[in-house]
Amino acid sequence: MPEVGEILKNEVLKGDYYKVVFYVPEICKNTKPGQFVHVKIANLRDRILRRPFSICDVDVETGELTVAYKIVGEGTKVLATLEVGTVCDLMGPLGVSFTPTKDDEFPVIVAGGYGSAATHILAKQCVTKGVLLLGARSEDDLILMDKFEEANFEVRLSTNDGSVGHQGLVTELVEQIIAENTDNKKLRFYGCGPTPMLMALGKMLEDKGYECELSLDHLMCCGVGACFACVVKVKANNEDGWRYARTCNEGPVFNSKDVYYG
Amino acid sequence: MPEVGEILKNEVLKGDYYKVVFYVPEICKNTKPGQFVHVKIANLRDRILRRPFSICDVDVETGELTVAYKIVGEGTKVLATLEVGTVCDLMGPLGVSFTPTKDDEFPVIVAGGYGSAATHILAKQCVTKGVLLLGARSEDDLILMDKFEEANFEVRLSTNDGSVGHQGLVTELVEQIIAENTDNKKLRFYGCGPTPMLMALGKMLEDKGYECELSLDHLMCCGVGACFACVVKVKANNEDGWRYARTCNEGPVFNSKDVYYG
Amino acid sequence: MADLTTKLGSLTLKNPVMTASGTFGYGVEYADFYPLSDLGAVVVKGICMNPSHGNPTPRVAEVSSGMLNAIGLQGPGVDKFLNGEQYLPFLRKSGATTIVNIWGKSIEEYAEVAAAMDGVDGIAALEVNISCPNVKEGGVAFGTDLKMANTVISKVRAATKLPLITKLSPNVTCIADFAKTVVDAGSDMVSLINTLSGMAIDIHTRKPKIANITGGLSGPAIKPVAIKMVHDVAKAVDVPVIGMGGIMTADDAIEFLLAGADAVAVGTAIFTDPHAPIKIIEGIDEYLERHGCNSVSEIIGQVNY
């Protein structure tokens, strides 16, 4: 499952956001939407853990796998300095994937931050084309809109500071979409982004009875279910009503009905 | 005293031996023969100590400082991968220097391993041109002979395996030189290389009454006399007859008469 | 191929490399990577009587050359472990030599868990964790008090005929004393070290990086401490010693063997590279060949001074 991946491209996408392309044909072949790769960043000698990144795109023909990442700490800072030709070790594809829409469903992807990266393959694989609701703090954190447009998705934006699109929360765009759905299309939701946003989204849609999948993640170590670092609460048939589920192998994608919001 | 040094060149010299050129004009200006720089190797994130390297050459005009190094462990392995343009932090010049020969003296440099690097500037600064006796395990470990020839030094080689030059110990070449000295030139010796070789050399010359300076070094941390990691025994006026002297700032160059051989 | 067979008292392993408890799940998680039976042994994550949630999140934080964790022993409990498809039954089928790491919230629970494992097919030995720094009750309290350590192991000893390994805490003044007392109490061998107590604070939020406030330090950062303790313990007791703490490569594992460990366990390194234990087995073999040794036993404790 681990595969040695040569870097074919590593460049700024926008501001602190970068895009890196690895040559990993085996991983590409098996990738499903919403899965991630677990990357041992080269040259990061004093940090021993891998970093998980959603698979943003794969090209099965060329063996190219794309990750979109933001510089947030030591690891991503070093990753951004790696030159073409450097080799990193990748594990993947890992995790439970999204279920693309069927013929009669209309996909609504709700994404924040790197959530647009994690849902891009999903958009490409949905047989019916839908809408991407993309939210962030400000314009600087909105990436990959062009990719969704290429996939024939309508893109609606929201920012907390109003620098572009709707000023406010992305969940307000969700309410808009639901209000607009006067012809009663069968909406199917997908959420990926910061946990508070996903919790708000999941609860709201559960109340309204829509199908929704959420990609929940947490700090990871092993990436394969062995260490119990990455857990989130899901509903369970025990006295507490919840248990900790591993986002790396029981997730990151969960049905919103299974998530414990309490 | 620390100076940021951009790498201008970093290339194989021969086998495992490399040569790296740093741009450090301040250090170049002050360098005397036998001194060293203490290098924080870039990208060596899990190793916190600097590595000491003898200054092999400096060009005061261009600010170029050359170090010749052998790959022996993690640090030198990483150093060999650093590309031109990479920046390392250098402290230097550090340590006590060799005393170049005066008009009436004939310099005999006895070197092993990277000892030829440590004595190259010395050879250039000796007003009288002499001889380099260079010893090593085999031909692969003999470097910089051309540089000494450029400095008008005669070069005699010895190897343990006889792959080139005299088969045997470099100290045997010393005996040769002494035997050849029928016109009673005032020989002045300089030794730099593995400790056992220097101990043998120093003892032999002490017995014979020749002037000799030895460059003794040991694993270093601070490089400036603060930590007492790098000590060797020197004669002392106490009940034991010896004390530990710091090779980084009381040395690396010691008069062979001061060294404790017991 | 040198002979890697490793005898730990009545327990025979095909090689001296096992996985460290808590870093290899229940084996099933890594079954697609290589045959689990290639390992000296699989040591599973700590099991106590009842299912347990473990600690709140965040449970881990990365630090220089290591990590802190306070998983808090999340686990399925004895029943589910013995009968749930993805636990012991899976390991049995895999052909892995299985060592079960156990713990309890009280001395009685330790004994109860041990008794439940006694005579169960597919369990090669028990590793008694008296050293987990991350649970409020049990765990480290037993591992940092000589009398408690002795009592716990005596009770566990009485409850099972399985070979007993006691996992020692490094957070003590003299670990050799703990090794001696648990051997007196009937432990057939000892394993060390568990994690060092540690803490990290996010200076921007001013919160501890781990919800539990403190956690256990593992990885290369602790290797020198582990080597020293293994060296001390191997000199102090006559039973087999399983060494661990920061083993990333075969060279690290060999360092433990030279220090006196009869076998080693690989933990945090598995997160860096799931194949680490396999590469370490191969690397030990190569080292033995290069040094003209016929068997791994020839290097155990062979540090020379």
Next chain:
Amino acid sequence: MADLTTKLGSLTLKNPVMTASGTFGYGVEYADFYPLSDLGAVVVKGICMNPSHGNPTPRVAEVSSGMLNAIGLQGPGVDKFLNGEQYLPFLRKSGATTIVNIWGKSIEEYAEVAAAMDGVDGIAALEVNISCPNVKEGGVAFGTDLKMANTVISKVRAATKLPLITKLSPNVTCIADFAKTVVDAGSDMVSLINTLSGMAIDIHTRKPKIANITGGLSGPAIKPVAIKMVHDVAKAVDVPVIGMGGIMTADDAIEFLLAGADAVAVGTAIFTDPHAPIKIIEGIDEYLERHGCNSVSEIIGQVNY
């Protein structure tokens, strides 16, 4: 500029950053780098009664994110320290606030050394090292036994009026107990941590990498252990706490302050970068400004959970 003035009982420092004993020589070695008076304090290498050779070489070995050392307290002895040009007289001239680290081979020697320092001009405080793991006599024996620790400090207390800092060993089960007992014995404050006992073996020669066999682990590898111990000790005693262990950057130093340290010491980092203490002083100031704090005291112990 925030106010960095740091009050440690009767001792006032211009800022909370000092050098750790043994890593900054006697100050003179770094006098060309920056004015020593820019530091909160210079803590000199351990001084005992008579000149001492220290341990055989090799004395250091590098390990992941740290180093082992067994220098063995090489030093000039009291007389030479007090009178030799490059020692105390130099520090006096430099204007540095000087703290003298002392040790002895016996309880009596500790007291003798302390008495010799009493009332000497230019000594701001004594740091009593009861925790050096690298000398056969004295050192760690006093730091890992509660009664001995109490006795040593009591005797030293009786021998001098200087402010007393006791330097605690991390190689114990409960460091807070040691803090309490030395404070009871009259120590005005405590500093921690000294190095963790460790060992490394060269697998090719099979020799310990350090002639003394074991050594003390320092550097970033030990930071999480140090933070935890500083946090524990700051909660246990009411006296000022000086935190150290793996501080490389201002962020690290701030982590110690948040954990409860009133001041910090920078050790191994000086080998990486002699200017580290100065950069750390600047970095703390920037952090305080950025967080709207007027003085460093506003963040001491402010970890929140």
